[in-house]
Amino acid sequence: MKKILIAIALFLSFNLAKAQDLVKKIPANAFTVATIKGDNVFKLMFVKDFNESFVGKKLLTETSKSLDKSFTSIEDFGINLEKNMYYFNQLSDSITYNCFLIPIKDAKKFENLIDSKEKKFTQQGDIRTMVLPDSTSIIKWNNNMLYFVTGSIKGSFFADSVKSARYGIKDIRFQSDDAIVADSAAVAVDSAYATTDEPMVEAVDAPVVEKVKVRKKSTAKKNTKKTVGTKKTGKKKTAKKSKKVARIDSDFEEAREFAVDTASAMTPVHGIVDEQYDTYQQERLEQDAKKKRLAFTWMIAQADQIFTGSYESIENNKSYTASLDNKAIAELWVSSLQDVYNSISPEFGAYGKAGLMKGYGSLNAKLFMDDKSFRISTGLELAQEQADAYKKIMNRKLNKNFLKYVNSEKALGFMSYSIDTKAYLEEFPKLMKQTYGSLLGGKMDEEIDLGTELFSLLLDEEAVSKVIKGDALFVINGLNTKDVTYTTYEYDDDYKQKEIVKTKKETLPDFLFMFSSEDHRLINKLIKYGVNKNYVSVENNIYKVLEKKSPIDIYFMIKDGIVFFGNSLTEMQGISNNQYNSNKLSKLHKQLLSKNNFSFLFNAKNLVGKVPDSEIGGEETAKKFNSTLEKMGNVYMKSNPIKGRLVSADISAEIPNGHENALKYLFSLIENAAK
Template sequence: MKKILIAIFLFLSFNVTRAQDLVKKIPLNAFTVATIKGDNVFKLMFVKDFNESFLGRKLLTETSKSLDQNFTSIEDFGINVEKNMYYFNQLSDSITYNCFLIPIKDARKFESLIQNKEKKFTQQGDIRTMVLPDSTSIIKWNNDMLYFVAGSINSSFFSDSTKSARYGIKEIRFQNNYDDVAIADSSVVVSDTVYTTTAEPMVEVAAPPIIEKARVQKKASPGKTSKKRSIKKKTGKKKAVKPKKVTWTQNVEFEMEADPSEEVVDSTATAKVNIDAQYDTYQQERAEQDAKKKRLALVWMTAQADQIFNGNYQSIENNKSYAASLDDKAIAELWISSLQDAYNIIAPGFGTYGKAGLMKGYGSLNAKLFMDNKSFRISTGLELSQEQADSYKKILNRKLNKKFLKYVNSEKALGFMSYSIDTKAYLEEFPKLLKQTYGSFMGAKMDEEMDLGADLISLLLDEEAVSKVIKGDALFVINGLNTKEVTYTAYEYDDDYKQKEVTKTKNEVLPDFLFMFSSDDTRLINKLIKYGINKNFVTAEGNIYKLMEKKSPIDVYLQIKDGIVFFGNSLTEMQGIQNNQYGSYKLNKMHKQLLSKNNFSFLFNAKNLVGKVPASEMGGDETAKKFNSTLEKMGNVYMKSNPIKGKLVSADISAEIPNGHENALKYLFSLIENAAK
């Protein structure tokens, strides 16, 4: 199963024509949609180049070997590599469908891939269907598309006895199955009759679970309901249950603890519960129930797959959030309809902390991958509720202090991180956001307390005053590395190998960091410094203060200048700032834009680190060489937040590719090739 998924994914990864896009086949209620845009991928790299690449060769030789055929191109798989391929899933309370939609160019080629061996498929019109050996997935295709669906039953659904009884399934638990068995027995009869007495295809018997918002299932079995009803009448669900119930109650009367098999009932007085036998029965019953669930899943999957091919339904394209998340240039896209729902689905796994509603207000999530001639870029976006978006807009209404920019040296900087928020807005909006995000976590009863807490914060804090002390913008920059002489203790040995403690010195490389934030009102900070001096936490060297922290392995200096509070570990740098001798650095355009246009930015410039760290500090020449060669191959890596658009917050992570490479995809392939050597 896994292998098939991987195989399908591989196909997905590298193959896509320009006919009707398969997105039209994705139902409106899909929860997650992932796309690989074959046309964009193969704009960056010819199919021929792919076939000749390490990955391509590997894929072709492996498939050739396992299928005992000779493939020379990924096009031999019969898949259309220049069209979009999709993965989507659909969730309901009872089953989750994992589905792939792959465009087909040559169905015969594809069939030759799978048909081989004993695997057979059925054909109806031009639609071919194949149920995979373990019955957990179905492949269906015609001349234009391939559809793969794997359904997995939600076990939690079937632990609800009333729901599972509807499908003739019973949750079996060891040591607690005395009464369950009887019920299960009764249901077994029902379901068995359902499955065995009808000559009708199974699909029509068990209607697939209704997925919310789904139009698919509404039209799922028009005109077939009557048949279903008649079947139900025939099998007589209630009749079947009743007599069994009688036996069950009788059993209970005789012997509550006994296994409800006839033998035990006969000799109730002497019956001893044989744990082993009981366990065997349990195992057997469990296996039966599991098989039943599997059959049910197959019935549902078959109906779902038929729907994809023959149904008439609204596609995901009609979902505004999905449509808005698309980008023509992306080579891959991921969209999740609701973070809140996604959280609710995984939440039960978190135990008591997993109370539903924690992610309230968070809407769809999307991620896009771009590759071009300069870089890789991943762009992510999260939809907020209108309230949240308004709060964030207020909070993010600040730009980084322009004065900060002169303290970044693009030629030497290893990296920086900056952020700018409006402290006042933040303090005002924070209680609201907190309430929205965690309110339901605390339970409805806590609403009043939450409100009270929010008011209390507002009362205690003078947002205006706080925002004057800490305006809300800050920059952390590492302007290079510096060597520092440090002493350490070593031992020398005399003629008698008697130990003698000696103090030696060595050079250590330490990054020079500088941290700064704006402050319009430095009185409080000045007071703190004064207090520190009095208490011997701080020593003054002119206008520069040194923090006396024994634990800290480095010296930290502090100063206030031009409404900026600086922290740094290089005294020379701090003195330069104090004496206005620091402004000669050139900030390159890219760094300047990154810092001044975004509320959040992060940059790591690996090249400036090459050869700067002595080998001795890295545990030997070999490690150092590897480290440096890795760094040399890295371009700038940076992150930035984008302005809020509507209700969407988004951020980008980019990694530049080194010169001499045509584009990021080819670069990626060359990296893989190198790694494999």
């Protein structure tokens, strides 16, 4: 019974905490959401520790100095540090909003922070608003949250004269008298705009979602040609065309033609070019100011909406909620790559509709820090079809026999990958078609089909996959020193030069590259050809590439269904005689290699002191080099298995011993770098 009660209490408190989270204030159609999780951050480092850290002290003294106040703790800023802070943006066809939502603990403290003579804020109920100079952004807050918004108008939207006219904004270009007639028409509409706020509210209430927008774009495109942006170098042809349009417009608006504002009226109809240019400049400035005012009105409405409106929150977006992780310190979510591409593509022109990113869904990245490492985890949602294709391709594990040849005690690093060659060759044409088919706008569908068929016909996927199965491992098992000769000079009593040959030690990494192969016939034929043509020499089944230009020797051989390449003869001989020292694979390395389709690891520690000072460039450089390496833990990357439609990969960097956790280590790094 007690347990149940506790469970209910926990559940309630969890819900309560969630209810207070500002995420509910983020609209469902937010495009990007970034989160910094205050509670997780300050679990790693207490606020007190932060204040006393180098970064914290710097932040506090700098803020104190610039605001002429005295802060001793970041808590003095009035921000609730135990809660999540958010950034999100919202896109529509006409404006982009960049917004921050920050939890407030003590509004008085926050007001104290921003309070100054020049900056005043207004209060309505418990909502306070401050407009930043130049009216480009707004800060709004109450006792629980702070909202910062800045908006930027999209040029492409106002290049569409029909749309811009709705907001009394006209497209200005540098041209002669006829334009003035056209101007008057637009100005007339302007006056109409002044009497009604409706269009703005409409735009704010329903920020247009991407899909709708793309459709709208087609009309916009036609018009952009006629009314070339705000460029002053309107080409003659376009200018003429637009004059025509302008005339029609002006006929249409004949009745209002007298509503010409004074600025246009003052413009001499047959003035000299300079004067016209000045007018043009002035008008352009006016239009820009109008756009800015419009953006400001929209921003105010948007901010009000966040505080008082009711709307669907991003919490209801499954893609978003699925991307979250309780343990992350920071998170980033982008609604869909396809949408990102489409949203910027109008600026790309005709390629906009191509949908190059078709099949790629939302993207997310998460940052983790704990007592052992930093980790960044990234994920990408695929369309079902694509995900299925990748699943087939990824359906292979690394050859277990490869693991024998990794010596974790010495290895500087490795890289492995395993894919199913057959599946890859079969799926590859489909994936290509999906990506490039849309790029060509469906014009070449037949040709692409033909190409992919031909590809399958020419290649026997099964046969190829027997020669190269699709898994490979590249490993550097330490460094090796060898003697190298070089020429230098000696001088006798008369300083006569004498050429002499000296030897020196050179350190080179020993690498080993291997891939699985079932069918050696082709490779054997190639080798035979190489031997006959003296490109390759052979001794005890180990082949040596005879390439004079190569600064290192390269050996290769085939053994137990594995093709090996390497630059150390001893290593190759060891493998050949089954004497290669195995069983030195660490648990981490084994996991990385055997569980993932792709893995990469760099172990800097195994490099410390292994390279002679003389080769790094002197003792001093070597010391720095080694101490940097010593501080580095393992750095590794891996791909995760596909889950549902999500492909993901992780990058981790271990922190060295003697540091409590990754965040504190990061702070110590910053402190060291600043010294």
